[in-house]
Amino acid sequence: MSIIQVRNISKIYNKEHIPVRALNGIDLDINKGEFTAIVGPSGSGKTTLLNIIGGLDTPTEGSVNIHGTDMFSLKDRKLIDFRLHHIGFVFQAYNLIPVLTALENVMFILQMQGRPHKECVARGMELLKQVGLEDKVDKRPSELSGGQQQRVAVARALASKPDFVLADEPTANLDSKSTSDLLDMMLQLNELGETTFIFSTHDQRVVDRAKRVLTLVDGEIETDEVR
Amino acid sequence: MLYLKMAWRNIWRNKRRTLITMASIVMAVVLSAVMSSMQEGQYDQMIDNTVGSFTGHIQIQQAEYKDEPNLDHSLRINEVLFRQVEETAGVKAVVPRIDSYALAGGLHKTKAAMIAGIDIEAEKHLSEPDQKVISGRYFNSNSEHAVLISAGLADYLNVQTGDSLVLISSGFHGVSAADLIPIKGVLKFGIPDMNNGMVYMPLQTAQEFFGAYNRVTALAVMAQDAKGIHEVAQRLSSQLPDDYKVYGWQELMPELIQAIEADRGSGQIILMVLYMVVGFGILGTVLMMTAERKFEFGVLLSIGTSRFVIGLTLILEMATITILGTISGIIASLPFIYYFNINPMEFTGQAAAAIEEYGMEPFIRFSTDPSIIINQAMIVLVITLLISIYPLIHTKRINPVEAMRH
Ligand SMILES: Nc1ncnc2c1ncn2[C@@H]1O[C@H](COP(=O)(O)OP(=O)(O)OP(=O)(O)O)[C@@H](O)[C@H]1O
Ligand SMILES: [Mg+2]
Numbered sequence: 001m002s003i004i005q006v007r008n009i010s011k012i013y014n015k016e017h018i019p020v021r022a023l024n025g026i027d028l029d030i031n032k033g034e035f036t037a038i039v040g041p042s043g044s045g046k047t048t049l050l051n052i053i054g055g056l057d058t059p060t061e062g063s064v065n066i067h068g069t070d071m072f073s074l075k076d077r078k079l080i081d082f083r084l085h086h087i088g089f090v091f092q093a094y095n096l097i098p099v100l101t102a103l104e105n106v107m108f109i110l111q112m113q114g115r116p117h118k119e120c121v122a123r124g125m126e127l128l129k130q131v132g133l134e135d136k137v138d139k140r141p142s143e144l145s146g147g148q149q150q151r152v153a154v155a156r157a158l159a160s161k162p163d164f165v166l167a168d169e170p171t172a173n174l175d176s177k178s179t180s181d182l183l184d185m186m187l188q189l190n191e192l193g194e195t196t197f198i199f200s201t202h203d204q205r206v207v208d209r210a211k212r213v214l215t216l217v218d219g220e221i222e223t224d225e226v227r
Numbered sequence: 228m229l230y231l232k233m234a235w236r237n238i239w240r241n242k243r244r245t246l247i248t249m250a251s252i253v254m255a256v257v258l259s260a261v262m263s264s265m266q267e268g269q270y271d272q273m274i275d276n277t278v279g280s281f282t283g284h285i286q287i288q289q290a291e292y293k294d295e296p297n298l299d300h301s302l303r304i305n306e307v308l309f310r311q312v313e314e315t316a317g318v319k320a321v322v323p324r325i326d327s328y329a330l331a332g333g334l335h336k337t338k339a340a341m342i343a344g345i346d347i348e349a350e351k352h353l354s355e356p357d358q359k360v361i362s363g364r365y366f367n368s369n370s371e372h373a374v375l376i377s378a379g380l381a382d383y384l385n386v387q388t389g390d391s392l393v394l395i396s397s398g399f400h401g402v403s404a405a406d407l408i409p410i411k412g413v414l415k416f417g418i419p420d421m422n423n424g425m426v427y428m429p430l431q432t433a434q435e436f437f438g439a440y441n442r443v444t445a446l447a448v449m450a451q452d453a454k455g456i457h458e459v460a461q462r463l464s465s466q467l468p469d470d471y472k473v474y475g476w477q478e479l480m481p482e483l484i485q486a487i488e489a490d491r492g493s494g495q496i497i498l499m500v501l502y503m504v505v506g507f508g509i510l511g512t513v514l515m516m517t518a519e520r521k522f523e524f525g526v527l528l529s530i531g532t533s534r535f536v537i538g539l540t541l542i543l544e545m546a547t548i549t550i551l552g553t554i555s556g557i558i559a560s561l562p563f564i565y566y567f568n569i570n571p572m573e574f575t576g577q578a579a580a581a582i583e584e585y586g587m588e589p590f591i592r593f594s595t596d597p598s599i600i601i602n603q604a605m606i607v608l609v610i611t612l613l614i615s616i617y618p619l620i621h622t623k624r625i626n627p628v629e630a631m632r633h
Contacts, residue, residue, distance in 0.1 A: 056529055057628045077533065084531025091529075091631065094522060099236035111229055112532055156530070 002029035003163050003196065004053060009062035011048050011219075022048040023059070024219040030164065030198060035190045037210035038200040044216040046200040047168050053198070054087055054166045055079050067163060084112055088157025088165035090199075093173045095153035096141040102128060102152045103137040109159040127155040131185055147178030151185060158189065164196035171206055183209050230536065234543035248512045249552040252607060255505035256556025257563070259498050259603040261593075264564045265572070266494045268594035270487045276418055276588065277483060278476040280354045283322060283447025284456045286479060287312065287463065290470045292444060293479075298327050298399045301442040302471065311466060312446060317459040320352035322447040325433045329396035329404070331376075331426060333384030340380055340424045342396070344433025344443075352449050356414055356427055363388035363412025370431040373411035379423035381413050388412050392426070398437035406436055417588035498603075502610055509611050513545060517621045524622070525630025534622045541618035549611040553604045560600060567593035 006028035013020040022045045030036065038046045051057035053064055055071045064071045066086060074082055083089075096105045106124040111117075128137055131151040141149050150170055157165045167186075171179040183206060189195045199206075207213055215223040238245045278284060292300040304323065313321045325344035330337050343354075347366040351357055356375060357365040366373065374392055381387060391407050398404040408428075416422040434440050450459045456475050464473040477484055517524075524537055571592035573579075579589035 051628050054529070080528065080531055080533055082531075083529065087531075089526075089529050091526065095526060097233070097523065097527070099233055099240065108229075108532075109530060112536070 002031050003067055004028070004030035005063075005065040006030075006049075006053065007063050007065070009049070009052055009059045009064065011045070011052065011057070012060045015060070022219050023052070026062070026219075026221060028214070028221065030196065032163075032196055033190070033194045034164075034196050034198070035187065035209075035211040036198045036214060037207050037212070038198065038214045038216060039202070039207055040216035040222075042202075045219040046216055048219075049216065050166050050168050050198065050200055054089060055083055084109065085160060086163045088160070088162040090150065090153045090157050090165060090167035090170045092169045093146070093149075095156070096149055098141055101138050101140055102133060102144065102148075102155075105141070105152055106156045106159050109156055113160060123159060124155075127158055128152070130158075130189065131155045145178070147174050147182060150174065150178070150182055154182070154186065154189070158193075158195060164198060167197065167199035169200055169202065171201060171203055176205070179203065179206065230540050230543055234540050234547055237540070238544050238548055244512060244515070245548055248509060248548055249555065251505055251508045252549060252552025252611060253556040253559055255501055255607050256553055256604050257560040259501055259607065260556070260560040260600045261563050262494065262498065263599045263603055264560075264593040264595070265567070265591055266491065267596060267599055268568070268592050270491070271594055272588070272592055273483060273487065274476070277480060280418070281421070282476050282479055283353055284450045284453065284476055285448040285460050285463065286474050286476075287446040287448065287467065288444070288472050288474065290472050293472065293474070296326075296444070298325075298437055298439055298442070298444065301325065301399065301439055301444045302446070303442055304446070305441070308467075309446075312448065312463060315459065315462050315466065317451050317455050317462065318448055319451045320349060320449040322346060322349040322353045322449065323430060323443040324445050324447055325430065325437065325439060325442065326444045327396060327398075327437060329394045329426070331380065331384065332393035332395070333386040333390070336384050337393075338380065338383055338424065340426045342394070342426050342428055342433060342436075344428045344430050344437075346430045350427075353447055359414040359416060360412045361415045363410070365412065366427075366429050369429045371411075371429050372432055373409050373429070375412045375414050375427040376410050377422050377425040378413050378415045379419070380425065381410075383423070386410060394426070394436070396437070399439035399442065402438040404436050404438060408432075498606075502606065505607065506610050506614055509545070509549075509614050510617070512548075513541075513614060513617050516544065517541065517618055521625075521630045524625050525627045528625055528627040528630070534625070537625070538619040538622040541622070542615050545615035545618070546612060549608060549615070552611075553608045556607070557600055557604050564593045564595055564600070567591070568595045 006026055009023055009026040010021070011023040013022055026049060038049065040046055048057065052059050058072055069082065071079065071082065097108060100108060103121070103124045106127050107120040110120040110123060125134070125137065128134055131154055133148060133151055133155070136144060136148060141152070144152065154165070171182055174182065186197055187209060190197055201207060210227070212224070212226045214221055287302070289300045289302045309321060312318065323346050327342050328339055329342045331340040345356065347369055360375070361378060366375070376386065376392060386392060388410055390410050392410050394406050394408060396404045414425065414427065416425065428436065434442060448459070448463070450456050460473050460475045467473065527537055528534070571590040574589040
């Protein structure tokens, strides 16, 4: 049973002036525990697709169903709340709240969910340990390297035990060592914790580690390869 | 707690801007509080100049005296009536007066002067002539045949203590009044009009001079509490016979009230401009704060932070800046206000002349009424908080995808 069902998604930007067709009739199913890379040339629609799956952007046509919830039938507030409880996000950079420490950043999501403070601290510590940053819990983002910041972002994305984690080019700003460390960690979380990851990338080494690779060209899925 | 912590750390992310914003709030509070204290102090002084040193809080007059103030409309008083007034609740002192005009003459010159027939003890509660003697001595009985003359008048007439003064006037029911009377001393008044034309006479001497035995033109009443004047006036009014009219000082001096109101109004326009300037300064900060954190808000919204929480942290940030600024403003304005309360701001030269022209003493003693500072601080606080509502509107419109595109 798939956890995400993308049906006939199209996205046309700038409809009134010069329309740009970013996505064109995408159908896609994501199963629990997948480790899926979305690749494709620049402008092929990777970010647009991830944004729509994450409920950050609305499609011009089509639907996204997550665990039986039709995401775009949700009102703004419900949608934000849905993201808080069901989806983890990792962005390319500047993911973290600058004024909060690593631990506070991870705890933030849990506090938003109204969990008791003790539980937030315990889970935050546990996650930072999993991403290998137990000695950096009290550091602010500005005191962490790019790779460390991305790990904290992954820890935060996992904090609420989401259905899946979306990551748009999470390694784009990292050197190759940090890239491979981050990937090792994500794979480990995927294998041990059965966390579903969907990420986009331009980096062939990252693609090589993926278990499923979707290639987008001009807003359409050209190949869908499961390894 | 989390939001307060975030707000607190956020405002110190850009220390300089926060301090500049706070400084502008401090300035606004200080300027408006100091300005208002100065104005209100000036009004208190205007009132005090006339009420506290001449009119009294309340006056009891004969019914027609207000429209035609002359000796024919004076009051007949007796011990019983006097006691009755004196024993009314809230009355501090009763000061009888017989006021009229006379032509005062020295050796070579004459001038119209106001004659104030005073009870030599009671008057110490009102115009305090005993404190104003700069040469000679104060009266020692109410029937003493002597006058005290104001310094300006003495200069003009070229007379001094020990000389005699010629006084010519008409008294009660037109009897002629004339006397040659020794000058016992010279009085220095701060109020120019008084300094240039006052002659003080003991009460009985004045009554004899005017042929107005047992009569006064007014009983001035000092209340125990300047704020309770209205109640005291009502109490007196209900006790006294109908032809005794009781006036609060506001009724006796409507022009003064009007002048104060007009001046207060123009002061408020200046304050409004000040509030606007500060308001726009704060709006600038709010706009920058929201604009430069667009990406951050995009991330927050994406990961599931509600718009309300984002708006709340922004409001908490502005509120913290504003409240800190307002409190510092209050603290910073206190020394100014107290300094100028203890050491009234003095004017010299042309400014002094201009103020004296209005019949006022050329200095301003700032008011320390706490409600003035509190009011000004509250206005600034409310304005800044109102402006801080903007983030709430702003956060309603953030679109995460758009916010995170660079
Ligand atoms: N807000 C927008 N308004 C108009 N056109 C847009 C907007 N966002 C994206 N596009 C266009 O939609 C198409 C797909 O963009 P998208 O960002 O999804 O591509 P991408 O695969 O993520 O590219 P990249 O690898 O460079 O990140 C592009 O042609 C882009 O110019
Ligand atoms: Mg992209």
